[in-house]
Amino acid sequence: MSKSTTEAETASAPVLAPEALDRAANALRRSVEGSTSAFLYHAVCTLVFCRVWLWHLTPQAAALPGAQGFGWFFRYLTFCSFTLQTILFFSSCLSELVKSQETRTRLRAATNNLGCALFPIANTVTLMFYAVENATNGLVERGGFNRPDWLDFSVHSGNSLAAWGDILLSPHRDFAPQARSLAIALALAYSAWCLVVRAGYGKFPYPLLNKLPLAYGFFGFCVAGTSLVLFFFQVGAVARWSLRRRRSPARPVPTKKTD
Numbered sequence: 621m622s623k624s625t626t627e628a629e630t631a632s633a634p635v636l637a638p639e640a641l642d643r644a645a646n647a648l649r650r651s652v653e654g655s656t657s658a659f660l661y662h663a664v665c666t667l668v669f670c671r672v673w674l675w676h677l678t679p680q681a682a683a684l685p686g687a688q689g690f691g692w693f694f695r696y697l698t699f700c701s702f703t704l705q706t707i708l709f710f711s712s713c714l715s716e717l718v719k720s721q722e723t724r725t726r727l728r729a730a731t732n733n734l735g736c737a738l739f740p741i742a743n744t745v746t747l748m749f750y751a752v753e754n755a756t757n758g759l760v761e762r763g764g765f766n767r768p769d770w771l772d773f774s775v776h777s778g779n780s781l782a783a784w785g786d787i788l789l790s791p792h793r794d795f796a797p798q799a800r801s802l803a804i805a806l807a808l809a810y811s812a813w814c815l816v817v818r819a820g821y822g823k824f825p826y827p828l829l830n831k832l833p834l835a836y837g838f839f840g841f842c843v844a845g846t847s848l849v850l851f852f853f854q855v856g857a858v859a860r861w862s863l864r865r866r867r868s869p870a871r872p873v874p875t876k877k878t879d
Contacts, residue, residue: 655716658790662712665782669706672774684767695817695825697810698749698775701741704806705779708734712790732792735783736799737806740852742783744807744845749776752828787856788863795857800850807849811842 675681676693686693693699708731715727787793817825824830824838832838 655791659713659716661785661789662709665709665785666706666713668774668778669702669709669782672771672778673703673706675768675771680768690820691817691825695821697741698745698779700810700813701738701745702775702779704734705738705742705782708738708786709782712786728792732790732794733796733799733802735786735790735793736795736853736856737803739783739787739856740803740849741806742779743852743855744848746776746780747848748845756828787860793856793860795853795860800853803849803853804846807842807846811845814838 676687676699681687681693686696686699689695694703711727712731712735715724715731718724718727814824814829829838829841832841
């Protein structure tokens with residue numbers, strides 16, 4: 621092969637190196653910035669959620685109906701999902717602090733699936749609580765008890781707001797099929813737990829469920845809740861996809877050098 625032929629082929633090759641390096645540098649910068657902002661967000665959420673969770677151990681919380689009898693506050697989906705969110709935020713912080721790359725990768729994979737699964741559950745908790753509460757004048761939970769205003773906001777509104785912040789700020793939330801399966805499994809697990817609570821506590825955790833027919837009413841309520849979980853999972857997936865599309869820079873068209 622002649623020298624002139626080699627030079628001609630080199631000259632006609634697409635010039636991608638500078639653009640590729642720029643894209644790689646921008647992607648690395650966005651990843652570092654995203655990880656830092658996500659870590660700070662998760663750290664704040666961890667502190668706030670731990671504070672709210674630990675309040676349930678105080679004498680004031682002990683006077684609430686939820687603290688009495690079988691299952692403690694874990695009888696309620698609100699507290700179950702809130703506890704899982706607390707674990708999620710703490711684990712997300714931990715995944716940025718561990719030195720082992722293998723451990724970090726496993727933690728990120730676990731928090732990715734858990735975060736995507738808890739997003740629809742947190743939104744379902746918020747929607748169902750306020751919808752049923754307003755429609756039945758407080759039948760979803762018994763009223764007449766002195767609860768701090770910040771408590772109701774934290775566990776019924778702050779939970780879903782925190783979930784939205786998690787999927788929008790975290791660089792590792794892909795809403796993969798295994799996360800959807802986990803969300804469904806959590807919803808079904810709580811449905812089964814409700815039956816265990818009824819057997820151990822003598823009634824369902826929510827007064828509304830006790831007024832519905834045991835078979836068809838309970839089954840219909842579970843189906844409605846699981847359907848909402850699937851709906852909000854798709855909402856989160858679309859929101860995450862739109863965010864990735866906005867953040868992804870347009871790739872330049874390869875150009876060729878001309879003599």
